[in-house]
Amino acid sequence: MTEGNFVDYVKIYASSGKGGKGSSHLHREKFIDKGGPDGGDGGRGGHVILRGNKNLWTLFHLKFTKHVKAGHGGDGGSARSTGADGEDKYLEVPLGTVVKDKETEEVLFEITEDGEEVVLARGGKGGLGNWHFRTATNQTPRYAQPGLYGEEFDVILELKVLADVGLVGFPNAGKSTLLSVLTSAKPKIGDYPFTTLKPNLGIVAYRDFQSFVIADIPGIIEGAAEGKGLGHYFLRHIERNSTLLFLIPADAEDIIKEYEILLDELRRYNPEMLDKDRLVVISKSDMLDEELIAEMKPELDAGLQGVDYMFISSVAEQGLTELKDKLWQMLTK
Known part of the structure; x- marks a missing residue:
């Protein structure tokens, strides 16, 4: 998937169908x-339904879908025949999609399972035909109910990437390089900050066909939580990860800081x-040589306060097997 095809935020106007009107026909x-x-x-109006699809990784297919409208219900007919239900409109979304109200930004629901279906906009109820209104004193009612209008919603679909491990670090810390050597992913790599502008996903093949x-996740900068730079768009992707891998280059001025x-x-x-x-x-x-690593360890032990750490080199492919073992141990404990 190219970086430009990764879309994790779309706005959609959804409207369900109007219910069909009931018939006021008299038997002849x-x-x-x-x-x-x-x-x-009358038949009910069509629903707008979101359905989880494990084969989707992005909202790109909805990027140019601004309006989604379900079909209207058919009108009732003679001989007590019910009108056809309006056609439901299905939107396939990747797992991890959060649906928010556009005005209030309140989370309405989220899709996390393959095949899970949630009705976003419910179709209007069809009107009752005059058959329902006959009484002992009014045996030939010449009126019926109109169908009810459907629902309308302006919503935001936001994707929070579903991954086991999230790579966290400043721009240019070497996250894309590490991903490229651990997995078959082909992220964009360059010697300047913010090479990565979209999350890159990769599958790490482990022992016994496990993965x-x-x-x-694109690099964090100070102030990202307040939306500085592009930070707040990226931080939501880390929410879904069960394990966070903090990547800090050995040539950083102060690793602990x-x-x-x-x-x-x-x-x-x-x-x-x-x-x-x-x-x-x-x-x-x-x-780093072994002597320098030995000098750094007491400072790291004190500053990281019990958090495990390890030394690796993506380019020289040092410590990568140990890193996979450690991550697998953390994920399956």
């Missing part, structure tokens, strides 16, 4: 010129983020 045939009421009911999904800034951004965005399992990975470690 060759030798019955004054028969009783036999008007049928897990890792997501390269970078970790604390990243942690603080997550805390300010959503305090529940801190409940997730964390692993700190020092990348670009091929620049």
Whole structure:
């Protein structure tokens, strides 16, 4: 999937169908010129329904869908025949899609399972035919109910990527490079900040044909939680990950300070983020010798306060097997 095809935010106006009107027909045939009421009911209006699809990874197919309208119900007919129901409109969405009211930004529901269906806009009820209104004193009612109008909603569809591990780090920390060597993903890689402008997903093949999904979330900058840069668009993708991998380059000025800034951004965005399992990975470690690593460990032990850490090099492919083992252990504990 190219970066431009990754769409995780769309606005849609959805309207369900109007119910068909009931019939006020009176029964007539060759030798019955004054028969009783036999008007049928109107059909219900069509629903607008969202359905989860595990084969979709993006909302790109809805990018240019601004209006979604379901069909109207058919009118009732003679001989108590009911009108046809309006055609339902289905919108296939990837798992992890959150539906919000456009005005209030209130979360209406979310789709997390394959095949799960939720009615977004319910079709209007069909009107009752005059058959229902006959009484002992009014045996030939000449009126019927009109159909009810459907519902209209302006909604936002927001995708929160479903992945097992989320890569967290500042721009240019080497997240895309790590993803490219751990998985078959082909993210855009460059030696400048914000190369990645969309989340990249990759599947890590593990032992015995097992696998897990890792997501390269675009780099965080200070103030991302307040929407500085592009941060607040990206942080929501980390909410779904069960494990967070903090990637900090070995040539960072202060590894502990970078970790604390990243942690603080997550805390300010959503305090529940801190409940997730964390692993700190020092990348670009091929620049360090064993003596320097030994000198760094006491400082890391004190600053990371019990959080596990490890040294790797994506380019030199050092420590990657140990990293996979550690992540698998964290995911399956």
